[in-house]
Amino acid sequence: MPDEQQERPDSSDEWAVAQPVSTTTAGPAGPAGPAFSVDVAASKRALADVDHTPGVAKPDPILKADNVVRTFGGLTAVDVDHLEVQRGVITALIGPNGAGKTTLFNLLTGFDRPDSGDWSFNGRSLNRAPAYKVARMGMVRTFQLTKVLSKLTVIENMRVGATGQRGESLLAALFAPLWRSQETDNTERADGLLARFLLDKKREDFAGSLSGGQRKLLEMARSLMTEPELVMLDEPMAGVNPALKQSLLGHVKSLREEGRTVLFVEHDMDMVRDISDWVVVMAQGRIVAEGPPDAVMADPAVIDAYLGAHHDTELTFEAEEQILAEAEAEIEQEAHSNE
Amino acid sequence: MDWNDLLTGSLQQALGPTAAVYCLAAIGLNIHFGYTGLLNFGQAGFMMIAGYAMVTMSTIWGLSLWLGVLLGIVLTIVFALLLGVPTLRLRADYLAIVTIAAAEIIRQVISAAKFSEDLGGQDGLTGFIGPFREVNPFSEPVGIEGVVMWSANDFWVMVIGWGLVAAACLITWLLMRSPWGRVLKSIREDEDAVRSLGKNVYAYKMQSLIIGGMFGALAGLVVTLRSATVGPSFFATDVTFFAYTVLLIGGAARVLGPVAGAVIFYFLITVLDLFFGQATSGANPIIPASIMNDTQASLMRLIFMGLGLMLLMIFRPQGLFGDRRELAIDAR
Ligand SMILES: Nc1ncnc2c1ncn2[C@@H]1O[C@H](COP(=O)(O)OP(=O)(O)O)[C@@H](O)[C@H]1O
Ligand SMILES: [Mg+2]
Numbered sequence: 001m002p003d004e005q006q007e008r009p010d011s012s013d014e015w016a017v018a019q020p021v022s023t024t025t026a027g028p029a030g031p032a033g034p035a036f037s038v039d040v041a042a043s044k045r046a047l048a049d050v051d052h053t054p055g056v057a058k059p060d061p062i063l064k065a066d067n068v069v070r071t072f073g074g075l076t077a078v079d080v081d082h083l084e085v086q087r088g089v090i091t092a093l094i095g096p097n098g099a100g101k102t103t104l105f106n107l108l109t110g111f112d113r114p115d116s117g118d119w120s121f122n123g124r125s126l127n128r129a130p131a132y133k134v135a136r137m138g139m140v141r142t143f144q145l146t147k148v149l150s151k152l153t154v155i156e157n158m159r160v161g162a163t164g165q166r167g168e169s170l171l172a173a174l175f176a177p178l179w180r181s182q183e184t185d186n187t188e189r190a191d192g193l194l195a196r197f198l199l200d201k202k203r204e205d206f207a208g209s210l211s212g213g214q215r216k217l218l219e220m221a222r223s224l225m226t227e228p229e230l231v232m233l234d235e236p237m238a239g240v241n242p243a244l245k246q247s248l249l250g251h252v253k254s255l256r257e258e259g260r261t262v263l264f265v266e267h268d269m270d271m272v273r274d275i276s277d278w279v280v281v282m283a284q285g286r287i288v289a290e291g292p293p294d295a296v297m298a299d300p301a302v303i304d305a306y307l308g309a310h311h312d313t314e315l316t317f318e319a320e321e322q323i324l325a326e327a328e329a330e331i332e333q334e335a336h337s338n339e
Numbered sequence: 340m341d342w343n344d345l346l347t348g349s350l351q352q353a354l355g356p357t358a359a360v361y362c363l364a365a366i367g368l369n370i371h372f373g374y375t376g377l378l379n380f381g382q383a384g385f386m387m388i389a390g391y392a393m394v395t396m397s398t399i400w401g402l403s404l405w406l407g408v409l410l411g412i413v414l415t416i417v418f419a420l421l422l423g424v425p426t427l428r429l430r431a432d433y434l435a436i437v438t439i440a441a442a443e444i445i446r447q448v449i450s451a452a453k454f455s456e457d458l459g460g461q462d463g464l465t466g467f468i469g470p471f472r473e474v475n476p477f478s479e480p481v482g483i484e485g486v487v488m489w490s491a492n493d494f495w496v497m498v499i500g501w502g503l504v505a506a507a508c509l510i511t512w513l514l515m516r517s518p519w520g521r522v523l524k525s526i527r528e529d530e531d532a533v534r535s536l537g538k539n540v541y542a543y544k545m546q547s548l549i550i551g552g553m554f555g556a557l558a559g560l561v562v563t564l565r566s567a568t569v570g571p572s573f574f575a576t577d578v579t580f581f582a583y584t585v586l587l588i589g590g591a592a593r594v595l596g597p598v599a600g601a602v603i604f605y606f607l608i609t610v611l612d613l614f615f616g617q618a619t620s621g622a623n624p625i626i627p628a629s630i631m632n633d634t635q636a637s638l639m640r641l642i643f644m645g646l647g648l649m650l651l652m653i654f655r656p657q658g659l660f661g662d663r664r665e666l667a668i669d670a671r
Binding site: 159225 | 510513514516517518519521522524527528529532533534535536537538539540550664
């Protein structure tokens with residue numbers, strides 16, 4: 001498939017450059033500077049050599065999943081044979097409503113338990129790791145339904161995000177001198193992020209008083225307080241007004257410039273095309289297509305499974321309903337054939 | 340109607356040892372419910388375990404009361420673990436069901452005739468108070484002449500009780516301004532969000548349950564010392580709900596909320612009690628016996644308290660000292 005957007009690597013040895021040991025950073029660093037040394041350009045180039053087939057191996061995967069299955073009663077919500085997420089790039093996970101994207105996020109981050117399956121992050125197995133351990137390893141997620149801590153101020157929301165806080169242990173908590181300097185450092189970092197996400201004016205407001213878009217921003221900023229290597233965003237643009245969308249887009253891109261890997265779920269095809277280096281398509285729990293954005297959106301299998309006649313537009317409510325109904329019918333059929 | 344009597348009698352109760360007991364119980368519930376969002380409906384159970392542990396240590400084994408205090412604290416920690424391990428991973432309502440049931444089971448078991456030889460059955464246990472009163476520094480009644488007056492024994496319990504309240508408030512304040520307290524408050528708001536930020540929510544909830552339960556244990560110790568006896572009737576389910584009332588009056592998630600709540604609660608409930616008592620007594624009562632006799636009058640305070648609680652929840656759900664700004668968020 002033709003793909004003008006991405007350069008071909010000179011040789012397959014380029015893959016080696018994409019390893020985390022590399023210290024060069026391509027492109028402008030985000031305001032916070034590179035957090036992880038990943039050669040973004042090399043990672044992107046390396047993807048150019050990857051086949052456009054579902055479950056294809058990546059040159060430098062940060063996340064790998066095998067045979068992950070999750071059923072709810074008779075419904076198979078997720079059935080992923082193999083998935084790899086390339087380090088240092090932005091990967092979009094798309095698919096119709098009910099495709100199992102959120103469920104897959106929940107499984108990978110320890111918020112839900114699969115019926116079976118193995119997955120690993122940075123080569124370390126995550127099977128049965130509880131959600132908080134997954135987050136501590138450097139894999140942090142946001143939620144489709146934004147979760148801000150309403151009755152805490154914006155800055156307090158940010159401070160909660162910092163990991164390894166001495167004052168979070170019960171005994172040390174009683175003695176402020178033990179944690180105060182760390183708290184000051186964390187607050188400084190939080191203020192930096194708030195300024196970057198244009199939330200500094202809201203610093204002392206309760207998070208519950210923010211608008212939907214601001215909450216998305218706060219959730220994303222807060223997740224960065226954990227210094228994640230992989231950021232998983234579940235529909236970061238849903239319910240965000242167009243003006244904020246542009247700035248959110250910029251923020252997601254800046255994560256990549258910092259050397260972080262991004263995996264995000266999105267319905268807005270323009271956004272997917274604009275910022276993602278790689279697209280994974282899910283339908284009815286399975287991965288049905290993979291590839292660079294333009295290639296995927298031209299893939300007849302994807303158009304069949306998902307975009308239908310609504311290619312290039314956001315899915316309308318009716319279209320979603322129809323897809324859901326079709327999916328349900330198919331599930332029923334499957335259930336019958338199983339009997 | 341003797342208004343002076345009404346006022347001084349109520350003041351006497353509002354500052355008395357029982358108010359301190361409910362205050363301690365409510366401080367524990369504040370940690371559970373106010374800060375962490377845990378619904379513990381078995382605070383009376385925590386109180387009972389501590390009270391009985393202290394007493395039985397001296398009545399059964401002939402050991403010191405202070406050793407009993409230690410045993411009481413240890414047992415409440417065990418109790419908190421027993422309740423928390425199976426429920427704290429589940430939805431909030433499971434803890435509520437398990438705590439209310441566990442507290443009542445313990446009460447039934449302790450008051451059972453089968454164990455009455457050791458535990459005193461329905462009558463409870465006495466004869467342990469000696470060592471406590473021996474160290475009482477007060478020998479005369481204490482108070483302000485003509486206003487409030489407490490017996491030396493009561494005042495000794497008050498000193499201990501309100502002293503513990505002060506210590507508990509200090510600990511609460513220290514904890515809640517710390518990152519540890521911030522995690523608790525965050526769990527109250529949304530525990531999945533806290534999990535996604537790498538915090539072990541289960542461990543924090545357990546710590547909260549234990550610490551709040553230990554404050555409940557202190558309440559159980561003080562109520563036992565006040566009465567110089569321990570019995571199952573002190574620890575019925577309504578004790579927990581009075582403690583919740585105290586907490587809600589003062590305002591949840593405020594360090595001093597339970598203190599204000601306890602004083603106001605005891606003041607109001609005594610005012611109502613004395614008022615209806617006086618209004619229905621005497622040769623020519625203000626409220627004629629055809630409308631209300633004095634037995635019925637003794638129930639009026641609970642009716643009014645319930646009504647008051649309802650009005651509070653409708654018009655000032657954040658409690659008398661809660662933050663107005665927080666309320667504005669709930670409306671969204
Ligand atoms: N907790 C649950 N119980 C039952 N069914 C669920 C649950 N969570 C998700 N599902 C079902 O699994 C399927 C996938 O859902 P989801 O992962 O939310 O899809 P997506 O995020 O792609 O829109 C849907 O059919 C949904 O109804
Ligand atoms: Mg979803």
